[in-house]
Every structure is written in C-alpha cells, then in structure tokens.
Amino acid sequence: MLHSLKALVPKSFLVVYHRVLARVSAMIYGNPSQHLIVIGVTGTNGKTTVSYYLARALEASGFDAGCTTTALLKVGKKEWLNKTKMTMPGRFFLQRMMREMVDAGCRYAVIETSSQGLEQGRHLSVAYDIGVFTNLTPEHIEAHGGFTHYQKAKRLLFEHVGRRGKKIVDGLVVPKGIVLNADSEHGEYYADVPGVDRAVWFGIENHRGLYAENLALEATGSRFILRDTHDLSVSFPVHLNQPGDYNVSNALAVLAICQLLSVDLPKAIQRLEGIMTVPGRFERVDAGQPWTVIVDYAPEPESFRQLYRALAVVPRERTIHILGSCGGGRDIARRPILGELAAQNADIVIVTNEDPYDDQPKEIIEQVASGARKAGKIEGENLFLVYDRREAIFHAMAMARAGDLVVMTGKGCEPWICIADGAKIPWDEAGTAREAIQAALTR
Numbered sequence: 001m002l003h004s005l006k007a008l009v010p011k012s013f014l015v016v017y018h019r020v021l022a023r024v025s026a027m028i029y030g031n032p033s034q035h036l037i038v039i040g041v042t043g044t045n046g047k048t049t050v051s052y053y054l055a056r057a058l059e060a061s062g063f064d065a066g067c068t069t070t071a072l073l074k075v076g077k078k079e080w081l082n083k084t085k086m087t088m089p090g091r092f093f094l095q096r097m098m099r100e101m102v103d104a105g106c107r108y109a110v111i112e113t114s115s116q117g118l119e120q121g122r123h124l125s126v127a128y129d130i131g132v133f134t135n136l137t138p139e140h141i142e143a144h145g146g147f148t149h150y151q152k153a154k155r156l157l158f159e160h161v162g163r164r165g166k167k168i169v170d171g172l173v174v175p176k177g178i179v180l181n182a183d184s185e186h187g188e189y190y191a192d193v194p195g196v197d198r199a200v201w202f203g204i205e206n207h208r209g210l211y212a213e214n215l216a217l218e219a220t221g222s223r224f225i226l227r228d229t230h231d232l233s234v235s236f237p238v239h240l241n242q243p244g245d246y247n248v249s250n251a252l253a254v255l256a257i258c259q260l261l262s263v264d265l266p267k268a269i270q271r272l273e274g275i276m277t278v279p280g281r282f283e284r285v286d287a288g289q290p291w292t293v294i295v296d297y298a299p300e301p302e303s304f305r306q307l308y309r310a311l312a313v314v315p316r317e318r319t320i321h322i323l324g325s326c327g328g329g330r331d332i333a334r335r336p337i338l339g340e341l342a343a344q345n346a347d348i349v350i351v352t353n354e355d356p357y358d359d360q361p362k363e364i365i366e367q368v369a370s371g372a373r374k375a376g377k378i379e380g381e382n383l384f385l386v387y388d389r390r391e392a393i394f395h396a397m398a399m400a401r402a403g404d405l406v407v408m409t410g411k412g413c414e415p416w417i418c419i420a421d422g423a424k425i426p427w428d429e430a431g432t433a434r435e436a437i438q439a440a441l442t443r
Helices: 002-008 011-028 047-061 091-103 115-119 147-163 187-191 245-260 265-273 301-311 334-345 361-374 389-399 429-442
Strands: 037-042 064-068 072-075 078-081 106-112 130-133 177-181 198-203 210-218 221-228 235-240 292-296 319-323 348-351 383-385 405-409 416-418 424-426
Touching: 011 091, 037 047, 037 147, 047 064, 047 072, 047 106, 047 245, 047 265, 064 091, 072 091, 091 106, 115 147, 130 147, 130 187, 130 245, 147 177, 147 187, 177 187, 177 245, 198 245, 210 245, 221 245, 235 245, 235 265, 245 265, 245 301, 292 429, 301 334, 301 405, 319 334, 319 389, 334 348, 334 361, 348 361, 348 389, 361 383, 389 405, 389 429, 405 429
Parallel strands: 037 106, 037 130, 064 106, 130 177, 177 198, 198 210, 292 405, 319 348, 319 405, 348 383
Antiparallel strands: 064 072, 072 078, 210 221, 221 235, 416 424
8 A cells, every 4th residue: 555655656756755854854863974984884685794793893993883784773882673673774763873873972883774775765864984785686676676776776875975075073084985795796886986985895706805715614603814905914814703605705894894994904803703693693592402593584595595505514414494485565576486495405394474564474475385395395294384483483493303403584683573554573583492492392
C-alpha cells in the first residue's frame, strides 16, 4: 500500500520533501556533522563490520569515535544494539546521534550508508568527508528497479563527498577522499568523482594500495602481513579474531581509511586485534555444548558464499543450516538460490521464518525449500520446513551431535521479527540458541 501511494507522488515533490527534511533536522541539532570527521560506508556486504571496525580503530588517534550501523550504535565508549531495524537511521535520529557524538567529545562519526537511505536523501545535510565502497552484488533489486539503479544509488554518496566543501576539525583540514575495493569490478565506477582530493584502494587479490601478504585463514581468525604498493616501508603483522577472507577485506578497508586520515597504522592494527566479535556477524554461541553454533546475518547469496568459505576451515562432523528469507516484496528471486546454496553446503537444511512482513510466510519458506530440493535434499530426511523460528532452532539443537556445526543465518543480532501490518515480535537469535542448547543438553 505504502509503495503504491509513493508511486502516485510526483518525483519533484519527493526531492523537495527530502531536502527540506534534511535541512530542518540538521538545523534543529545544530549541524553536528560540521564538527566531526564523517566517514560513510556503503556497499552490499561488509558495511556493518567495516563501520564498527573503523570506529574502534580510529580511536587509536587518541580521540573518541561514534558509529551508526545495522547491528549496533556507538557514541564514544557507550555501545548498544540498534533496535530500529534500519541500516541508515532517519534524518532526525541520525542528526541527534551525531549531536550526541559531538557533545561526548568524539572527533569521528562513521555512518553505515545504505542505497535506500541515499535515494531517500538521508545524507543530504550530513557533511561527509570520506566515502567507502566495500563491494557490490545484486541486492534490493526490486526496491531500486534493477541493478543499474542500485549501482547508481551507491554513487550518490561519493558525489556528495565531492560536492561538500572542506572543513576544519580540531584545527585540522580534513581531506576529501574515497576508499575503494580493488577486488570489485565496480570499483572504477565510483573512482571518477569530481571534487575529491584522493582515491585510495585496498584489496586481497589486486594489489593496488593496501593489501594482505602471506594470508592465513584459520577457524577462529586470520593472519596476514599488511603491505602497501605505494610505500614499501609498510609491513605490519595483523591477527584478526574474526575468520574469513571477507573480514580481511573489511580490515584492509579500515586500515586504508586510517592511512588516509594519518592515524598511526600499528596502533590502529592493535585496536583491530582487540575486537573479539561483532554482534550477529560470525558470532559463536557457547553454552557448554559439544557442537559448534554460529549466528550470522548473511541475508543474500554472496554473503552465503562468503560465510561458507569462512566455515570451510571450521572442523565439523555434519553441518546443520537454519535459514529463511525476507518478505516485504524484497528480492524474491534470491529465495530458491539461498535454499540451493544451503543444500549444497550443509548436510541438513531447516527452512523457517525470517521477516515475512506482509508476505505469506509459508510461501517464502516453500520458495526457499524449492532450491534445497533442486540440490537434492529430501523433505523429512535432510530437509525440514519448520514455520516457527524458535521451534526450528530447538529442532536443530535437538538433532545436533558432538562435533556438528549449526549455522543460523538471516537474523544476526536483530531484535525483532517483522510480520504483517507493521507488527514486530521481540527476538534474540543468540539467546534463543542458548535456550535450545540447554534444552538439548538436559533432555
């Protein structure tokens, strides 16, 4: 209904509406972004981890940082889960957060910046200094009307960085820069933006700026030597506590930003090495069980592939994968693909509810299950359709044996399950897993 109403509103009116809201919200809170070094992180995957990593690493400069991410919010030393279920907060929320950062003495604000937020003009009165591109894969295609429109929406961040004037924060002239993933075929699309002082690159496969040498991927983390194609003196060992080559890429992005902002790299690395976990991102749940349980957000096919690459080095007997797919008319085509990928990589697949919104949960679950059947899974043997997510998790833990791996995707640390008519059911994925583990251990 809401989408239908929006379609009737002239685009010119929406543009004016977004600009007015942006200016009013900034004025109410005293234009806080003018007093912060603001970094926007956009891309399909990795935005949350890069944003949180970055906020922590920038504090190696001796100044506090804040961030707004899908998973959590941070103002200086204070951190809490994001309960809005929005990647990029609304204008007033965002401006209020930045005002709190200024009042708390933060120098840096890191904003996870979504394509939908950009199209809705939430960035317009934010004085971004640096834009960061992580990667680009098909996602939210229905919402944007095709991949090309999705790609263009991301570019709005970098064009905005180029248009904003330079500012002085704490007596420093802040550079206007963009940070780009050299391993992405779409990186060049965002590199050619007028008004930017400098574009810096990072990559694992393509050594165009900062890169990882002697990369070792382990079950509980990764190790590499940080090198720079432009500065042979850069050679620093890095040990991350999060596994997967995608987290190495995330760390490289963070260190490239730190380098651009003249933050001491060894100190920034030390901060990264102190991060044990990011909520809902490859989060291990340990309640004394003799099997491994991992909670991960992973909502779309490429994030599934990245997750399973990271899991490849995790010892296990069998893999049990609990998954669903989002409703609300979002990326319907990916549903059977997710089921097929899960079936190709897991021994047992349990398809359940995720966030149906106004869609029919049974229809979503059946579409995901169709992909699992295509990959050879048989319902009742190694494929189970359990409509209640809590019941599905309890079912998985009851099936798990010593040495197994249980993977739970789609929710991460989200605090709600969104159902019809805008209603929300309180949810705690990791907490539910702990309850189910205890029930399995005492049965």
